[in-house]
Amino acid sequence: xxxxxxxxxxxxxxVSRAVAILDLAARSDEPLTLADVARAxxxxxxxxxxxxxxxxxxxxxxxxxxxxxxxxxxMRWANAFAARSDVAEEFSRLWDETPAxxxxxxxxxxLDGADVVYIASRHGEDPLGITFxxxxxxxAAFTATGKAMxxxxxxxxxxxxxxxxxxxxxxxxxxxxxDVLEExxxxxxxxxxxxxxxxxxxxxxxxxxxxxxxxxxRAIGGFAISILDPNVETDRIAxxxxxxxxxxxxxxxxxGS
Amino acid sequence: xxxxxxxxxxxxxxVSRAVAILDLAARSDEPLTLADVARAxxxxxxxxxxxxxxxxxxxxxxxxxxxxxxxxxxMRWANAFAARSDVAEEFSRLWDETPAxxxxxxxxxxLDGADVVYIASRHGEDPLGITFxxxxxxxAAFTATGKAMxxxxxxxxxxxxxxxxxxxxxxxxxxxxxDVLEExxxxxxxxxxxxxxxxxxxxxxxxxxxxxxxxxxRAIGGFAISILDPNVETDRIAxxxxxxxxxxxxxxxxxGS
DNA sequence: CTTGAGTGTTCAATATGTTGAACGTTGTTC
DNA sequence: GAACAACGTTCAACATATTGAACACTCAAG
Numbered sequence: 296x297x298x299x300x301x302x303x304x305x306x307x308x309x310v311s312r313a314v315a316i317l318d319l320a321a322r323s324d325e326p327l328t329l330a331d332v333a334r335a336x337x338x339x340x341x342x343x344x345x346x347x348x349x350x351x352x353x354x355x356x357x358x359x360x361x362x363x364x365x366x367x368x369x370m371r372w373a374n375a376f377a378a379r380s381d382v383a384e385e386f387s388r389l390w391d392e393t394p395a396x397x398x399x400x401x402x403x404x405x406l407d408g409a410d411v412v413y414i415a416s417r418h419g420e421d422p423l424g425i426t427f428x429x430x431x432x433x434x435a436a437f438t439a440t441g442k443a444m445x446x447x448x449x450x451x452x453x454x455x456x457x458x459x460x461x462x463x464x465x466x467x468x469x470x471x472x473x474d475v476l477e478e479x480x481x482x483x484x485x486x487x488x489x490x491x492x493x494x495x496x497x498x499x500x501x502x503x504x505x506x507x508x509x510x511x512x513r514a515i516g517g518f519a520i521s522i523l524d525p526n527v528e529t530d531r532i533a534x535x536x537x538x539x540x541x542x543x544x545x546x547x548x549x550x551g552s
Numbered sequence: 553x554x555x556x557x558x559x560x561x562x563x564x565x566x567v568s569r570a571v572a573i574l575d576l577a578a579r580s581d582e583p584l585t586l587a588d589v590a591r592a593x594x595x596x597x598x599x600x601x602x603x604x605x606x607x608x609x610x611x612x613x614x615x616x617x618x619x620x621x622x623x624x625x626x627m628r629w630a631n632a633f634a635a636r637s638d639v640a641e642e643f644s645r646l647w648d649e650t651p652a653x654x655x656x657x658x659x660x661x662x663l664d665g666a667d668v669v670y671i672a673s674r675h676g677e678d679p680l681g682i683t684f685x686x687x688x689x690x691x692a693a694f695t696a697t698g699k700a701m702x703x704x705x706x707x708x709x710x711x712x713x714x715x716x717x718x719x720x721x722x723x724x725x726x727x728x729x730x731d732v733l734e735e736x737x738x739x740x741x742x743x744x745x746x747x748x749x750x751x752x753x754x755x756x757x758x759x760x761x762x763x764x765x766x767x768x769x770r771a772i773g774g775f776a777i778s779i780l781d782p783n784v785e786t787d788r789i790a791x792x793x794x795x796x797x798x799x800x801x802x803x804x805x806x807x808g809s
Numbered sequence: 810c811t812t813g814a815g816t817g818t819t820c821a822a823t824a825t826g827t828t829g830a831a832c833g834t835t836g837t838t839c
Numbered sequence: 840g841a842a843c844a845a846c847g848t849t850c851a852a853c854a855t856a857t858t859g860a861a862c863a864c865t866c867a868a869g
Contacts, residue, residue, distance in 0.1 A: 305826095306605070306606040306609055306610070307566050307570070307602055307603055307606040307826075307827095308566075308825090308826080308857095309564050309566040309567050309826085309856080309857090310566050310567060310570045310603065310606045310607065310610070311606065311610065313564070313567045313570070314610050314612065314625075317629055318628070318629075320632070321628055321629050321631075321632035321633075322632070328816075328817090329816075329817065329818095330815075330816060330817085339857075339858050339859075340816090340817075340818090340858090340859095341817095341818080341819080341820090341857075341858050341859080342856095342857060342858065344817070344818065344819095345564050345856090345857080345858095346564055346567065348563070349563040349564040349567045349568065350567065352563055353563070353567070353568065353571050355571065361816080361817080365629060365632055365633045366633075367633065367662070367664045367669055368571075369626060369629040369630050369633055370630055370633060370669050370671075370686070370687035370689075371575070371578055371687065371689070372574055372575075372578050372622060372626040372630070373626050373627055373629070373630030373686070373687040374578075374685060374686070374687030374688055374689070375577070375578035375579070375622055376578075376622045376623075376624065376626055376627060387683045390675070391679045391681075391683075394677070397677055405624070407624045412624055412627055414627075417675065418647070418674065420651070420654055422648045424648075426644045426648075428631060428686070429627070429630070429631070429685075429686045429687075430627035430628065430630040430631030430686075431631055432627075432628070432631070564856080564857095565827095565855090565856080566826080566827090566856085585846075585847090586846075586847065586848095587845075587846060587847085596827075596828050596829075597828090597829095597846085597847075597848090598827075598828050598829080598847095598848080598849080598850090599826095599827060599828065601847070601848065601849095602826085602827080602828095618835095618846085618847080
């Protein structure tokens with residue numbers, strides 16, 4: 296977005312500042328003082344004061360002594376955002392109706408830039424050692440759901456996302472270059488499902504497949520099954536792959552694909 | 553909050569308006585046009601235009617054709633809000649470590665005004681017919697976790713929350729008056745656990761207990777076990793009650809209580 | 810106990826965001 | 840195809856939000 300190029304493209308400054316304050320609070324490990332906010336964002340103290348007071352009155356920040364932390368109002372929007380997603384609802388229904396799915400961990404994500412965002416998860420009976428929280432973000436290139444969604448995109452769009460290179464690796468096995476990622480995406484298209492073999496977490500293997508809606512073009516979400524099995528056998532991956540394709544198709548069919 | 557009484561109490565109007573737009577988008581079943589926003593909030597069209605463009609640029613709204621829906625940026629804040637809660641982390645750990653808990657549905661809420669907000673949930677093997685989504689809100693007076701938390705509060709504070717009466721009932725069994733609620737809270741204190749017997753949903757019975765942190769005063773959260781059993785027997789409730797007390801205490805101990 | 814540094818709060822002058830009017834676009838009706 | 844209504848977009852005049860300066864408060868150091 297070319298800033299200040301044209302009147303109409305200029306953001307409302309107070310709103311931008313307020314969002315920057317909330318982002319700062321989200322990133323911060325401890326409550327933020329007014330002085331912290333003014334310093335970190337380069338704001339006059341009186342401006343920081345007015346904005347923080349407003350955010351506190353609106354329930355977006357909460358005062359803890361003289362400092363601020365994120366308030367609960369954000370959860371109203373998060374709830375609405377997650378609920379608005381038809382695919383999340385279908386995911387919940389699928390889980391309720393399919394006892395066989397309860398052993399492994401299931402997740403559903405959407406793509407946001409080069410990240411996946413978790414919009415639904417059901418942790419299985421077998422522990423993974425990782426909790427996929429709603430709202431959590433991970434690099435799409437590394438996750439099973441992300442690879443599944445990327446594989447439905449035009450190659451130039453994928454290259455556009457990674458023109459400055461891939462994110463920092465998370466394990467020894469994490470994909471590091473765009474060339475290798477493109478080869479992986481070719482394999483996903485051929486096989487029909489994606490594999491995250493220890494790329495996000497050592498020992499964790501995930502298979503994923505894209506979920507489509509009625510438009511049937513690019514994926515609107517990614518569905519994955521995850522297990523913790525450092526030495527998983529090839530035929531188990533094939534079985535899980537068949538499962539994830541089947542259930543992702545079932546989700547897609549319910550969404551009019 | 554006495555509006556306009558004093559300079560310092562006046563909110564930043566653009567921020568209030570932006571939040572009102574996001575609240576409207578959260579409430580709306582369909583994408584909102586600029587005209588919808590201007591009309592619903594009584595804003596000039598050009599002001600609505602500028603605010604919506606700004607929110608879209610910041611990722612808080614997303615354009616769908618010529619209309620707007622909530623954007624994914626809210627999930628960054630929701631994730632941070634939920635992750636910030638130590639009690640949610642301990643809840644996840646408890647689930648991972650305790651296979652016996654996997655049969656029923658477990659939930660964890662915090663109190664926000666007269667509502668509970670779900671900050672963690674694990675759906676059990678037995679289906680409930682209701683999905684507790686993170687961020688979801690329900691009236692505290694009706695839920696097991698809410699009653700558990702209310703029971704640790706000063707009675708005048710409870711009366712303050714309900715000075716205008718209880719919310720609209722959700723079932724035939726929902727508590728309707730403050731007097732009855734106070735009796736229920738007396739029973740919770742005596743018994744050590746709360747019961748939602750079909751007050752939120754027909755057929756669903758939940759038991760709850762408060763969770764404390766190191767301060768040990770009022771509850772910081774409520775923990776509940778939920779089952780779908782229209783004709784649950786008294787001794788099953790007692791067993792679930794003992795369980796919920798035990799696990800809530802375990803959570804509390806881990807939080808320094 | 811005093812002093813100094815850093816914090817939060819207040820308010821009128823000043824810089825600038827808001828908005829009414831105008832215009833272009835789109836879709837519906839006749 | 841024309842006319843009309845409702846929409847989205849633009850921009851300069853004007854209403855008002857922002858902020859520098861000042862002050863009160865709190866806490867730590869000496």
